Amino acid sequence: MAKGKTKAKKETPMMKQFNAIKAKHPTALLLFRVGDFYETFGDDALTASKILDIVLTKRSNGAASEMALAGFPHHSLDTYLPRLVKAGQRVAIVDQLEDPKTAKGVVKRGITELVTPGVSMNDNVLNVKSNNYLAAIHITKKELGISFLDISTGEFFIAQGDQNYIDKLLQGFSPSEVLYCRNDQEAYKEIFGDTYPTFRQDDWVYTSEYGYEKLTSHFGTKNLKGFGIENLPLGIIAAGAILNYLELTEHHHIDHIHQISRIQEDKYVWLDKFTARSLELIFPQNEGGIPLIDILDRCVTPMGARLLKKWTVLPLKDKGGIDARLDVVDFFTKEEDIADDVITHLRQITDIERLISKVAVGRVNPREIVFIKKALQHAAPIKKLLENTSNTEIRAIADRINTCNVLVERIEKEMQDNPPINPAQGNIIREGVNAELDELRSISHSGKDFLQKIQERESERTGIPSLKIGYNKVFGYYLEVRNTHKDKVPAEWIRKSTLVNAERYITEELKQYEEKILNAESQISVIETKIFMDLIRAATEYINPIQQTAATLAKLDCLLSFAFNAIEYNYIKPAITDDKALDIKEGRHPVIERQLSADDPYVPNDVYLDTQEQQIMVITGPNMSGKSALLRQTALIVLMAQMGSFVPAKSAQVGIVDKVFTRVGASDNLSKGESTFMVEMTETASILNNISDRSLVLMDEIGRGTSTYDGVSIAWAIVEYLHNHKKAKAKTLFATHYHELNELAEDFPRIKNFNVSVKEYQKKIIFLRKLKEGGSEHSFGIHVAQLAGMPQSVVRRSEDILDHLEKDKRKEKNKEAIKEVPKENYQLSIFDGAADPVAKKLKEEMEALDINTMTPLDAMLKLNELKKLLS
Ligand SMILES: Nc1ncnc2c1ncn2[C@@H]1O[C@H](COP(=O)(O)OP(=O)(O)OP(=O)(O)O)[C@@H](O)[C@H]1O
Numbered sequence: 001m002a003k004g005k006t007k008a009k010k011e012t013p014m015m016k017q018f019n020a021i022k023a024k025h026p027t028a029l030l031l032f033r034v035g036d037f038y039e040t041f042g043d044d045a046l047t048a049s050k051i052l053d054i055v056l057t058k059r060s061n062g063a064a065s066e067m068a069l070a071g072f073p074h075h076s077l078d079t080y081l082p083r084l085v086k087a088g089q090r091v092a093i094v095d096q097l098e099d100p101k102t103a104k105g106v107v108k109r110g111i112t113e114l115v116t117p118g119v120s121m122n123d124n125v126l127n128v129k130s131n132n133y134l135a136a137i138h139i140t141k142k143e144l145g146i147s148f149l150d151i152s153t154g155e156f157f158i159a160q161g162d163q164n165y166i167d168k169l170l171q172g173f174s175p176s177e178v179l180y181c182r183n184d185q186e187a188y189k190e191i192f193g194d195t196y197p198t199f200r201q202d203d204w205v206y207t208s209e210y211g212y213e214k215l216t217s218h219f220g221t222k223n224l225k226g227f228g229i230e231n232l233p234l235g236i237i238a239a240g241a242i243l244n245y246l247e248l249t250e251h252h253h254i255d256h257i258h259q260i261s262r263i264q265e266d267k268y269v270w271l272d273k274f275t276a277r278s279l280e281l282i283f284p285q286n287e288g289g290i291p292l293i294d295i296l297d298r299c300v301t302p303m304g305a306r307l308l309k310k311w312t313v314l315p316l317k318d319k320g321g322i323d324a325r326l327d328v329v330d331f332f333t334k335e336e337d338i339a340d341d342v343i344t345h346l347r348q349i350t351d352i353e354r355l356i357s358k359v360a361v362g363r364v365n366p367r368e369i370v371f372i373k374k375a376l377q378h379a380a381p382i383k384k385l386l387e388n389t390s391n392t393e394i395r396a397i398a399d400r401i402n403t404c405n406v407l408v409e410r411i412e413k414e415m416q417d418n419p420p421i422n423p424a425q426g427n428i429i430r431e432g433v434n435a436e437l438d439e440l441r442s443i444s445h446s447g448k449d450f451l452q453k454i455q456e457r458e459s460e461r462t463g464i465p466s467l468k469i470g471y472n473k474v475f476g477y478y479l480e481v482r483n484t485h486k487d488k489v490p491a492e493w494i495r496k497s498t499l500v501n502a503e504r505y506i507t508e509e510l511k512q513y514e515e516k517i518l519n520a521e522s523q524i525s526v527i528e529t530k531i532f533m534d535l536i537r538a539a540t541e542y543i544n545p546i547q548q549t550a551a552t553l554a555k556l557d558c559l560l561s562f563a564f565n566a567i568e569y570n571y572i573k574p575a576i577t578d579d580k581a582l583d584i585k586e587g588r589h590p591v592i593e594r595q596l597s598a599d600d601p602y603v604p605n606d607v608y609l610d611t612q613e614q615q616i617m618v619i620t621g622p623n624m625s626g627k628s629a630l631l632r633q634t635a636l637i638v639l640m641a642q643m644g645s646f647v648p649a650k651s652a653q654v655g656i657v658d659k660v661f662t663r664v665g666a667s668d669n670l671s672k673g674e675s676t677f678m679v680e681m682t683e684t685a686s687i688l689n690n691i692s693d694r695s696l697v698l699m700d701e702i703g704r705g706t707s708t709y710d711g712v713s714i715a716w717a718i719v720e721y722l723h724n725h726k727k728a729k730a731k732t733l734f735a736t737h738y739h740e741l742n743e744l745a746e747d748f749p750r751i752k753n754f755n756v757s758v759k760e761y762q763k764k765i766i767f768l769r770k771l772k773e774g775g776s777e778h779s780f781g782i783h784v785a786q787l788a789g790m791p792q793s794v795v796r797r798s799e800d801i802l803d804h805l806e807k808d809k810r811k812e813k814n815k816e817a818i819k820e821v822p823k824e825n826y827q828l829s830i831f832d833g834a835a836d837p838v839a840k841k842l843k844e845e846m847e848a849l850d851i852n853t854m855t856p857l858d859a860m861l862k863l864n865e866l867k868k869l870l871s
Pocket residue numbers: 592601602603604621622623624625626627628629630769
């Protein structure tokens with residue numbers, strides 16, 4: 001070696017091991033097990049110390065530089081891991097794969113689990129009431145494929161469609177992580193922005209062959225026809241990408257994922273993403289708001305709560321399916337005693353859907369196995385109760401509950417009632433299960449008894465009253481003598497350590513018993529673990545029936561939730577019909593009514609809409625009078641009815657609705673750089689382009705985001721369009737401040753005017769909240785300003801200005817002016833949309849024609865020319 005140069009220190013073997021694993025998973029944060037700690041190194045340590053607020057230190061890597069280090073005790077994994085994952089980290093748990101005591105050289109280590117936001121079985125990462133979905137998207141120019149998986153429950157879905165549809169699904173499923181192809185980065189960002197944590201995979205994963213092969217080999221099928229997804233090639237690619245990701249994250253035991261289903265778009269009411277948001281179905285729009293789900297959800301099981309969320313965003317469209325649910329709810333509202341008995345047992349049932357998934361992935365602990373048993377034991381009386389009813393729908397539910405008696409008996413026979421979570425802690429298996437185990441236990445116990453006797457005997461013999469027997473890992477069992485009695489210690493005792501106030505000794509005799517006890521204990525642990533593992537293996541045979549039972553109990557839980565709401569809040573059974581009318585008598589808003597006191601209750605209102613007589617209700621009324629509430633309650637009642645729930649009304653006839661479109665309130669989207677008005681127009685355009693004869697449209701103050709003239713014109717034209725649409729007479733509630741729109745009812749037969757009434761009393765307004773036929777004259781905006789505490793001078797001045805404007809009769813002129821616009825301009829014609837240059841040209845050409853002076857040949861030639869123009 002050249003003089004003056006120091007020998008470059010080599011990496012320690014452990015750091016070499018760390019670097020090798022890190023190189024394979026550069027984007028994951030490694031929790032590296034070292035002895036009793038999980039350590040993080042380098043950049044990972046910086047990240048972990050920040051997120052977890054743990055101390056950052058340095059470690060000599062053996063190399064010239066020092067490395068950042070941050071760690072925590074291994075038993076705190078459940079506390080720290082969720083915090084890392086929730087902060088968006090992908091965390092690789094690197095465990096010691098062999099016993100450090102017997103390892104030669106550096107302990108073998110490997111990743112035992114890669115926990116990412118979308119792939120987690122950890123109870124602390126998961127929310128009991130929500131699914132935790134991983135999504136994969138495959139993007140092509142024409143369409144997109146998508147797949148969702150919740151590994152904690154085994155639910156696996158697939159779909160394919162245009163950007164709007166996929167975006168809507170993403171909103172509904174709200175995945176915790178989205179996978180896409182590395183090459184699609186730009187396209188993905190452009191379409192979906194950065195709403196979700198993402199992970200990119202290599203392009204070879206995103207091919208048809210790979211996806212198809214992955215799915216068929218996972219399910220052990222020749223093709224995918226049985227799942228009804230064969231014709232969704234893009235969805236299959238996405239689903240393949242999900243299975244690939246499970247491999248990458250070391251999730252190899254996934255037998256509980258035993259089917260994949262197509263998301264059947266046509267089975268459910270279409271709610272565009274604005275509607276789900278503005279009706280506040282799952283999330284409130286403003287902090288502190290209450291979404292519908294909070295009102296509906298009285299579920300007592302986690303799987304029930306999760307299913308109810310799905311039902312809420314996916315109301316049904318087929319009468320049979322809805323009626324089946326309503327019949328069960330009806331039964332329970334009439335048979336309250338049975339409902340009470342069922343719910344009492346249901347309350348005792350834990351999350352068997354997730355527990356059985358843990359069995360499949362081999363992560364179930366002894367206590368959880370006992371929970372599964374208890375759950376099935378409570379499912380049995382539920383099955384009995386339901387079987388004995390006269391209702392066929394309820395008996396069908398009973399049929400689907402499988403109480404897995406053989407498994408229950410085996411768990412009951414083998415497992416202690418209250419075993420510890422960690423099998424290594426011992427005492428998980430009952431006595432009488434295994435003779436060898438029983439014998440070893442008696443050796444261990446008698447050994448311990450004997451130790452006790454040694455202590456008593458020696459205490460008497462030596463005259464040391466405070467003599468204690470203890471145990472530690474370093475030198476096993478010992479006798480502890482306080483310093484005051486040190487002089488009484490016999491010569492044959494061997495001193496092992498000195499503490500401040502005491503000394504510890506071992507003896508030959510102690511060592512002998514120690515060996516016996518420790519031998520027995522380690523064998524006990526081996527036998528207990530083996531019996532437990534055998535039991536888990538046996539339980540894997542029950543994955544399907546337990547999943548089915550879990551799904552059935554979830555459904556039952558949701559229906560009971562509906563029934564209890566109906567009983568307590570006076571909801572009624574809606575009549576679902578195949579016609580197109582909606583007839584709600586004395587309907588109430590399910591959320592607002594709960595917030596009001598009994599002295600000042602919600603004022604119910606009637607709403608009637610159909611496609612023949614009263615297709616569009618134009619609702620005027622002052623600010624704060626309750627227009628928005630009326631619109632929303634109508635949609636919520638329809639959606640609740642189609643979910644299978646009773647509804648807050650005196651009576652309700654609901655002709656099946658296929659799509660609900662809502663444009664309610666301002667949903668600012670300033671973060672995306674769009675103005676409120678632009679958003680409003682985009683949403684409205686999407687409504688107008690998608691309506692059908694069965695759609696329900698709610699529009700609230702459309703046009704208010706621009707000048708009054710623009711606003712009135714747009715609102716007017718939209719109402720006309722909805723009325724005149726050839727194929728789709730969408731039922732519409734149109735709330736507006738523009739009284740000019742009341743004129744529409746004069747010319748259009750299916751438009752009717754209504755107003756939410758108020759009373760004026762001593763220059764103040766009293767809100768009556770009652771919907772009445774007829775238009776209204778003014779807005780009372782100034783009164784509302786006054787109510788809001790506007791300075792008196794401003795209120796007075798605005799009253800003067802209003803007076804002046806009204807006297808000027810400009811308002812009247814405006815109305816007249818609109819009415820004077822030739823009607824044809826509003827009619828749909830082939831020239832609709834002056835923006836279309838071809839249509840414009842055609843129109844000009846046709847107008848310029850003088851048919852009287854044309855020969856038949858001229859006419860033919862001209863026609864040919866026009867036809868060319870069209871093509
Ligand atoms: N039928 C009702 N019974 C009792 N209270 C109601 C009723 N309808 C609405 N409210 C109460 O009145 C408040 C205002 O209602 P809402 O927002 O629907 O008014 P609005 O007419 O849409 O007002 P704006 O035009 O200012 O948006 C609601 O927050 C609700 O608490």
